Amino acid sequence: MMDLWSLEPVALPAELDVLRRDVRAFLAKELSSGRIAANCDQWLGGWDHAFSLRLGERGWIGMAFPAQYGGSAAGALARFVVTEELLAAGAPVAAHWIADRQSGPGLLKFGTEEQKRAFLPRIARGECFFAAGMSEPDTGSDLASVRTRGRQVNGGWRLTGTKVWVSGAHRAHAMIALARTEPRTANRHAGLTQFIIELPDPDVHIRPIRLLTGEHHFNEVVLDEVFVPNARVLGEPGSGWHQVTSELAMERSGPERILSTFPLLAVAADHLAENGERSSASRVGAVVGRLWALRQLSLAVAGRLEAGAAPAVEAAAVKDLGTRFESVVIDTVRLLSQVVPDLGSNRPLPRMLAESILHSPGFTLRGGTNEILRGVVAKELGVR
Amino acid sequence: MMDLWSLEPVALPAELDVLRRDVRAFLAKELSSGRIAANCDQWLGGWDHAFSLRLGERGWIGMAFPAQYGGSAAGALARFVVTEELLAAGAPVAAHWIADRQSGPGLLKFGTEEQKRAFLPRIARGECFFAAGMSEPDTGSDLASVRTRGRQVNGGWRLTGTKVWVSGAHRAHAMIALARTEPRTANRHAGLTQFIIELPDPDVHIRPIRLLTGEHHFNEVVLDEVFVPNARVLGEPGSGWHQVTSELAMERSGPERILSTFPLLAVAADHLAENGERSSASRVGAVVGRLWALRQLSLAVAGRLEAGAAPAVEAAAVKDLGTRFESVVIDTVRLLSQVVPDLGSNRPLPRMLAESILHSPGFTLRGGTNEILRGVVAKELGVR
């Protein structure tokens, strides 16, 4: 339990203020020119290739990569600042999201020199997008139970199986897939391997899994004896589980676990500033105060990442608290604005409210359900 | 699951209005004369022998007993009306509470003619109070694990063991204790028997278990080879589990599971009516609306009891919802009044707030924890 209590707050270094101002100025222009529009949950729903290219030009994708791979080795805190500014503005960041958050860092950590040269600079330019093939029809949050199999063949591997909930697979340039490459033993976590599958591929069949709104972000990806050359194995064969779980701290503690509904809150706050009554102010204040604290917590975890640690338990706590908060924002705005949510409205409040409500089930499911996350925390407490 | 959905609302028969008005008039006089004072959670904390006697005189204890045992066979709905009026007024009803709610009905259902004659009329007069010895140091909500043993001897039984959380044992005239009378078998629920132990008894040692406020309501009761004559066995030897659980519907669904903090809410509402602002009104309104609904649910269960059913699952749901609500009342009043809770205050709001907060842990523990209650409901849903 001590590890949890040794987390420390982070005061962002003053030099990041310059970076933040640059991002803000850029975003203000993007929004005012109408090139992008503010929306909620844009790291899932906002796919905009051209916007990603513009970010790439400015060096705001793959920031953590060393210079020889197209990055600036800027560190976790700089990435935090850029990311939170993008999310708070409701900018469309879905296209490069997985590549920037997971695949890129994974390649950097476990990839071969050739793989890094092949992918990282393109990722950083906003030219190459990744998908992550983890879940399967029967796995849910239990990743160790994957059934996709990798069979060694001449010069590489043949993968067969079905991945689900693969966001952006229909538009990505590559997918990193987790597959079982050794028979299952008592150690369920052994014998898994990560593969880089370049897309499109004639043996990879991608079908939409539409959200309840009809939106197409997720896919079912059927791998039908897909050939993956040895050069596209990521890291050590058999170490897939370790590699995947090492990403979790990064995946679970970022500002995207807090800010999915921030654009809605910002619109409500503007409303309030313009014509709010005292009691509404207090209710918005309650949400704002909690958000302030959650941001500090997320930032503190970024500080640990920056220091090279893998604060998986703290990250689980951030995600549990943060994703529940994202729905609290919805309820607060909904009740005090007394606006009927309406996807078809041309006013931002009813429209963002509708989008947020309809996306809300995903908040506490994606990246590990909150029940699973609390299990992770409970284990740290010594009671599991 | 169907049973749950067939619950029906109850419109109280008009003739009970007369009864309600009588109780209200009586209580108004009791309060205005200063003979009693309104307080929260008085079915635990408000022991007032004289008040119980006055209720007994009016026929408002043991109302369900037939006339030959001192009651008026008035039924569950009439009892509901009297009980909720007493609780809403914050009247001190602890002395006769167990006798009226559990022991009396248990005696009526399972007792011998001699036992009924011996106890029921005295209970109804408010002269004879009961305690219930169920929990033991290691049982908690798992009643089947009782270790108190009953050993058959000449003319009766010898009981040995320790009961805890026995409210009012230090002032009651009798205690009904659950004991194991046959060796434990695979059927954990078999072989338990209920005994009526008249108090005081030289072999019954009663020690206070003080609440965190220092209040003395609960006791540890050590039974040291206590002799109980055969004539004081309640019901069938070995049927104790069945007898105890048959009381649960009555014990879990009553208005006391909703109204423990009502006197506090009433004071806050008075405050509001006198000088409330609009936003506070809405927050009180939210609590009042939910209370209205909870009362209808509790009443519907009383309707089933009146019809002779044992709606144990519905009762579990009432208690889970109701006891959580009792704490919502506290938080609502606390936040909107912005009064610092103070046991030493001579104003009702800070004092009742303090009492309610300090008593609140009990709400969701007594009579089965809310986790246990939800387990009961889950079982009915077919998932346990």
Added chain:
Amino acid sequence: MSEIIAALVATVREASAKQCDIGAVTACADGGWNAELWTALEQIGVTMLSVPEEHGGAGGDVAAAVAVLEVLGEYSAGVPLAETALLAGWLIAGCGATVPSGPMTAAVASPELRTRQEDTGLSVRGTVARVPWARYAHHVAVLDNGRVILLGRSDFLLEQGTNLAGEPRDDLAINAIVPASRVHEPSADSAISVQAFYGRAALARAALMAGAARRALELAVAYAGEREQFGRPIAKFQAVQQHLAAMAGEVLLSKMAVEAAALALDTQGDADVAVAAAKLVAGQMAGVVASLAHQIHGAIGFTEEHPLRHSTTRLWAWRDESGNEDEWSGVLGQRVVSEGTGGLWSLLTGAR
């Protein structure tokens, strides 16, 4: 429930089960108009339930109508029974007029609606927003300054809109001369008022919500029993059991509140508190039940192809229609204030 109503409800359930394919991805369940079901309900004789027989209704009380609405809510049924029977039918019959046949809807006039008496009838101009099912309604009853104006389909232009569940919520641009035969004044003994209208609309919505929530719960229970994770059905996880039980409690509470409010409306003069509480509790319930149902279903329930969304999108849509939790708690709060010192308990028990 009387045996007659129980039989009626059973028949409605049968018809709904037949006409509403719960697994359907689109069609009726997607907010569309279910003509077959409407015809079946007309044949059963429930589309005018609670409207007095002497005015062309089917008789019965609000409790019976609410019981039917709960079933329709369960089946996400695409029919404006609430609007036809409990609102339009009630308004027209309350004026002593005879209710026309066919599906109807109803609305309260917005303050901008302009009327002027002309030789040929009442000139009516203005807009009414988000009228449920208007595009399928044969008539729209508009409550305007105490009188009831019955509009036909040709009296307005219609701009289609929907709620979160895709149900029709249309804006009407009215520009018509309505003949006197379609402009009604309430009878002297009628309870028609804007407040009463909102109350009935809220109660109807709350009844549909109780039904939708019950279905969401049943889907979650079934799914939890089938779906395996970590080697066993997720129903065996205590966290899932606790979620399901919490949902059941909320559904039971809402259902009882709705039915008790209907009873109050049928038997008492003042059912305001009851109706406000029913919609308030339904709104609180909707958020809990929808989010737990999705949490239990995991990602699959969040897709277009899973029937859960029919129930949850309706819960989300309906909680904000006819007044959300804040609006009704505001109403209740004002009642507490106007009741004065010592009045709370009387307000709750309805007994003075």
Added chain:
Amino acid sequence: MSEIIAALVATVREASAKQCDIGAVTACADGGWNAELWTALEQIGVTMLSVPEEHGGAGGDVAAAVAVLEVLGEYSAGVPLAETALLAGWLIAGCGATVPSGPMTAAVASPELRTRQEDTGLSVRGTVARVPWARYAHHVAVLDNGRVILLGRSDFLLEQGTNLAGEPRDDLAINAIVPASRVHEPSADSAISVQAFYGRAALARAALMAGAARRALELAVAYAGEREQFGRPIAKFQAVQQHLAAMAGEVLLSKMAVEAAALALDTQGDADVAVAAAKLVAGQMAGVVASLAHQIHGAIGFTEEHPLRHSTTRLWAWRDESGNEDEWSGVLGQRVVSEGTGGLWSLLTGAR
């Protein structure tokens, strides 16, 4: 945390563990004054932490003082360190005066406090309510209309009162002529204001709360591992595990908010948002943690003889002291309003 502060905190932890018998039913844990601990803390040199050395303080920053307060909160320690160091010491040093030794407390004058300049000094009359630890304080610093009046024990009559945890919260009836040597004006560069006073008091309270909550969690974890029910430790029940994890999340969030707010106070001009958020979140956390801790402990934790109450009664008491959740969310809401359109994100990040 710097190594120096870490060492300081470890020493305070050691002293607290020695002087505060966690299992004690009464004595120090029951709200009483813990003279031995105070002496130990004076020896360690933390009772004037964050007060500049040139004014007789121990130096250090608010972050260090907050770290110490978290430990004292864990141990339900009966010492007015928050009042002495963060309030009275801050007020006096902020006036450029030298802080006296011994335990102190501080208060903001109520509007009814009457002062008049007389030959012998300042005449001060009136009452100040619920002053923490006043009965044990050698001096009470009163912030009155921008100046700081230092009262001695003979300047007031004291009526004892307590909070929910039994800690002293005394009413003072002041009637004194205070010599000029004990009436101070803030230095030109001081940040002294009523608002700043309330903020520091709130932050100190929130730090104590984070500590008390951590203890409540640790007690619950330990209990869950020992207590058996239905044949196994209750820690094996998923519902209990989920409760414990939810508690840990709340505690972690509060702790981080408190420490980040201290950092903001030490480094930035405007720490209002930070301080308000820290107390708000602590208040929200207190209710959750106290109720879950009791729920896990079952009846035993609800008794006088169990140490859990030392932590939970403090959580309950402290959440309403120095502004409850509503008060601070009101402050934050007003900041949002005054920030104007588009200002929310700047407010949150502290970067414009």
